[in-house]
Amino acid sequence: MTVIDSAASQSRGRPIRNSIARWLRSAKSVFAACSHYYQAAAMYEELRKLPPAELERRGFSRGNLARDLCGLDDRAPSNRA
DSSP, X not given: OOHHHHHHHHHHHHHHHHHHHHHHHHXXXXXXXXXXXXXXXXXXXXXXXXXXXXXXXXXXXXXXXXXXXXXXXXXXXXXXX
């Protein structure tokens, strides 16, 4: 194998490595989001059992409990067209 052949074979592997790296970053983001929502769901299951007065004491309201726990905000700008 010559130096030119070696360089050519290495450059062919770069796009595959870049694709794998991008996929891994995306997968990491998806798993992080799933983990966040799983934790929010677990907290919701515990907090929804509390009476409204206890929720208010903790800074939550019954109507916005799920939204507050997930960190969603209706006022946030959306990316939808």
